[in-house]
Amino acid sequence: MFLNHLISKLSLISCVTLLIIACSQPNNKAYNNMTITEPQTTVTIKPPVAKKNPHTMVNHNHTRIDDYYWMRDDSRTDPEILAHLAAENAYATAQLKHTEVLQEQIFQEIKARIDKDDSSVPTKRGKFFYSSQMLGDNEYPIYVRATDFAGSNLEELLNVNELAKEHDYYQVSGLTASPDGKLLAYGEDTFSRRVYTVRFKSIANNQLLNETLEGTSGNIVWANDNKTVYYIKKDPQTLLGYQVFKHTLGTPQADDELIYEETDNAYYTYLSKSKDGSNIFIWHSSTESSGVSIIDANSTTAKPSMFIPREEGHEYSIAKLGDWYYILTNWQATNFRLMKVQETKIGDKANWQDVIPANDDVKLEDFELFTDHLVYQQRENGITRVTIEQLSTGKKQQLSFNDSAYSLELYGNNELDNSALRVHYDSFTTPGTDYDIDLISFDKNQLKQTKVLGDFTRNNYASERIFVTARDGKQVPVSLVYRKDKFKKDGTNPILQYAYGSYGHTIDPYFSLSRLSLLDRGFVYAIAHVRGSEMLGRPWYEDGKKLNKMNTFTDFIDVTKALTAQGYAAKNKVFAAGGSAGGLLMGGIINMAPELYLGIAAAVPFVDVVTTMLDESIPLTTNEFDEWGNPKDKVYYDYMLSYSPYDQIKAQNYPNILITTGLHDSQVQYFEPMKWVAKLREYKTDDNLLIFKTDMEAGHGGASGRFKQIYETALEYSFFIDLLNKKDILNNK
Template sequence: MLLRRQLCNHVSLLCLPRLLYSPPSFSHFTPTKSSHSLSQSPSPPVAKKVEHVLEMFGDVRVDNYYWLRDDSRSDPEILSHLNLENSYTDSVMSGTKKFEDELFGEIKGRVKEDDISAPIRRGQYYYYMKYLQGKEYVQYCRRLIPSNDTAPSLYDTMSTGSDAPPEHVILDENVKAQSQNHSFYSIGAFKVSPNNKLVAYAEDTKGDEIYTVYVIDAKTGALVDKPLVSLTPYLEWAGDEALVYITMDEILRPDKVWLHKLGNDQLIDICLYHEKDHIFSIDLEASESKKFLFVGSRSKITRSIFYLDVAKPEDLRVLTPRVVGADTSVSHRGNHFFIRRRTDKFFNSELLACPVENTSETTVLIPHRESVKIQGKQLFMEHLAVYERENGLPKITTYRLPPVGEPLKSLQGGQTVDFVDPIYSIEPSESQFASSILRFSYSSMKTPPSVYDHDMNTGISVLKKIETVLGGFNSSNYVTERKWANASDGTQIPISIVYQKNLVKLDGSDPLLLYGYGSYEICIDPGFKTSQLSLLDRGFIYAIAHIRGGGEMGRQWNENGKLLKKKNTFTDFIACAEYLIENQYCTNEKLCIEGRSAGGLLIGAVLNMRPDLFKAAVAGVPFVDVVTSLLDPTIPLTTTEWEEFGDPRKKEFYFYMKSYSPFDNVKAQNYPNILVTAGLNDSLVMYSEPAKFVAKLRDMKTDDNILLFKCEFCAGHSSKSGRFEKLQEDAFTYTFILKALNMIPASTSGQS
């Protein structure tokens, strides 16, 4: 699903970079005097004011910076202003550039640069991704499975020795990016045909998430079809000679699903479905059995399903009809579809089954439970794995199914997979439908991402891959905790915390970085991010506020933090910050905050509400111009947001939104140190939103604290594309935070 302000993962379970570092000696950390004083820097850019009057319901708003919006992103005056902002940022941070470079080297030094992912079996091959020393991007590779290895087992291991089948590189992103001279390169889909002879992949070379799909011979890499242009990354094979894909309308809403037969021109592809309701978008997935494709038509609260048999791909049929408030997802096994269904009554979902030949005849397999949310499912020939959430933590429960063809009844006696950390994150991984082996990824705030194979017959789990962290990393040096803050209405808000036990004093003197998101029912589970060790090993505490608007505590957690309850998201975050201060994790002079995308809305809102509470803030690609954006249906995907934030064309929502919209609530007051980022090619949050926010802050704030704006000209919503480029961005962000806290040693500050 393409969410307009979709979460940029603050932790990636699939990234291979691992980071080398020895903790510094703090005896030589002498803070520089006034290291962030603007008196030592040039004057910041001043955006011109051009009065633009906006009126709704008799309410007049004057937006002096509306001129900064340019849909074509080519206006010379706007580009000049963005360049001035970048130059100013470079100038302010020039005194700490030496430290930033050393920090980047420290972070990068933890990376095992030559690494591979845990191989996955598909047919007669092992497939995996591979990183090479010094290279930014990944290779897609495979090896033949030896002929005597006939069935997957818990202890499968891909041989790489001299007698092993040779490695074959199907696609090298490094070669593609370099040969075509792309500053940005990302593959959004990599799909192998059922017979393993062809590969279809979706390529984005700008960061705008508009893809071109190429079909190549898996052995030779030669193109076997004309490229398909202007697609989403939703792409699936329908047999070995046809593809199903999705395109977008003029506002980048996925709205049409197409059937493409190899060899045909894209102009004669068959449109299987056109979603004309602008609140709904289309998505696509294959069943685990690979016999069916499911097309979902979804809004923020409703999802109906169409299905097609890959043997008859032109015949798209309704499986779950559209009912407002009913959200469904489907899997297939034998002669049954398995349906996860959420409604207003069954808000945490129930699991049903129905015969393929009679989809209206349903059987409840797992009933709705008020304390347990069914988040997802993974179906096997003989088993079912259910991903659930209870008390804010994810869990996996597995069930043995009756043989195919026998009646399906209510499932009993599920086995729960055990995890060792008190707080953690788990994600499903690709598994083999015909096997009893469930693969999943696991991490915690002190446990690097780990791939496990779990035998659903025996309950045994085997570690297949753990990300290597160089430089003497020892997870036992770190402590993870879950605490609970009291919200203003008495609701308990979970907080996940990690720190280096040998460095943190917990007496209020420690620096702390608090992260938040709080939208779309997305769960920010406590996972591992290697670059954060550079903060933890400098005595930082890192915390995640699991605020309402997200989904950590079930569906109602989102319901109580959206629409006319959206302010709960912001007051929950403030309550978490106050809890951390009251319990001596930090003081407001040591408290830094961060959020991206919709989390940037959070940061902008709390900065206006409680600027006194924070020392520094980082707002990444922030959605901060809420009212103006959501009043404009010509902006990409705005219409799909109305069920999350409300439709400001309605009076009640207009005034409620206006009361928290960060841009509309900037006022003459002191603000903490602030870093705001943007991507020029971002199609989800247009660069003009953060640019306008910064311009208004510069005009109105009454302090001399740092305010920096960094716009990446060759990036989109998820920032730059290279693995080391992303680490460089982390180094810059951490340098800003350390600068704001006067924690940069004099020897590397660039000052005498």
């Protein structure tokens, strides 16, 4: 009955779509040296209209009526809901039919810039150097290893393309070799819910072992006996990884020993191993507090012990060097500091010694330990600085780079006895570059720079870093990039403004092969480093969360106004984009200042804030209370309600909007954007586009595969360019 009901609805939708397509033959028009299609205006396509089924919710003596609450189906099998999503997809296809040529053109442009045969830089772990290869038209990597950096005795570990053949979605996680290098473990997700099955294989004969671990986070850590592994099991409802089990190869999973169980559902649980291989770390992480438990990796009977008792508001991480532990901590240090303590004295903070003192003006972000060197990464006035210090002499050297603003990541530094620091560097105008930096001489050895095929020349592009004064006087950093010969600071260029602005996540200026398709068409691209990130240190984050969340929205709006006022963009050619919590930002700004934006793209948007945060059965909700607040407290309820995009929809004109989601999203459930679209359709007073597209196989991260993901980018870019083209047509009439 279910299939017949759904098929009949899908058949009707398909017929309508075919009729629309048959009646609508697009014309071609040139815009900025490209061919695009001009939409037909003779055919009226009506969007799907969702039924209203009032659902009453009463909290703190306040009543809300949600007419679209019925759209939630945790099983994702309800025929009426699936049919409505299919109708929205058919409507999206029909409305964007005339852009398909442009979508394909942008897809091919981006794909043509990618070096099809590409390998990652090998990183040493134990006796081997591990890397991945992307070959030809493969969607997925092939993982390999060699006995030296040059690639001697190269052997294939895992060909993900072969594994993915039978699946619409496929993701590998946590590829890890045993300490002796003979066995390989990896997590496999074929459903896009970030719940993994761990598999094991013999590397020598390339054969899978006859055992699996089900319902895991996808990552395991090996004990040093090469047959015992530790893994995290997820709660099937909340999807929280909360139980740490010990498994012995060759035994049933049902016999695995529970080593640790997280009883506070505000915490995430992770696993890792110390560089010297002696410790297994269980990480306990919430938004405002954290902790670490330690297991002896040499004893399969060892039990975890807490590094120090967890304290509310205390965040820290540790690394081990000899019999010393180094601690990155916010204890009496808003912007964090680095301390150390001897192994025998870890339980008492009075024994901790300062290594890098607290600095209210500089955020300490990360550090790496080597046998005789400490490397630490700081952020000052929004710019990343990396310093190498020799522990035996105290000699220090701060690294320097050519760009005024950039993105820098320490990675692959798995061994204490490395002679060099591995970093990945890029900027708006510099493709991703991998360096080994000698720890003694500080010389940079460039190992690789991402190839950009075609006519790319970095000198054709320019980047800027400016500060915009927000309405409360705070200075908001903004990173900008544009093509020099396409840009005039006269208020005529289109602009795409992006931000995230939550969880303290900082997005530095980074290079994008895809973005060139916008820059080459005259777009300016801007990242607004709004409050809610840590671009200007921890206080910048604190000023954009909980009862300060409104600053994230107003910062973004104030940046938009400043960029147009200063001539970086035309007032009527402003586009904005954000995903997940950045999708929340998009929902907020279009309620507050819809007139500023021609088009908006919101991917997997978190928009039904109050209802979601009141429902602890929804995956990950309880982990979010320290970010947004708990609406069971009236103060937070009222404040959330004041900005929640779904609750604040009103009868007004809205911009053109493209909304995308995945049916199996485990982070932001599909029904949030689905409800949002239905309510927007009901209330908006304009004739602007409202397009809603659901990937029926994907989750929060979108489609799997390197080329499949480009189609999503091409869709978004063509949506913006088409709107710009239509505006130019109207202006030229």
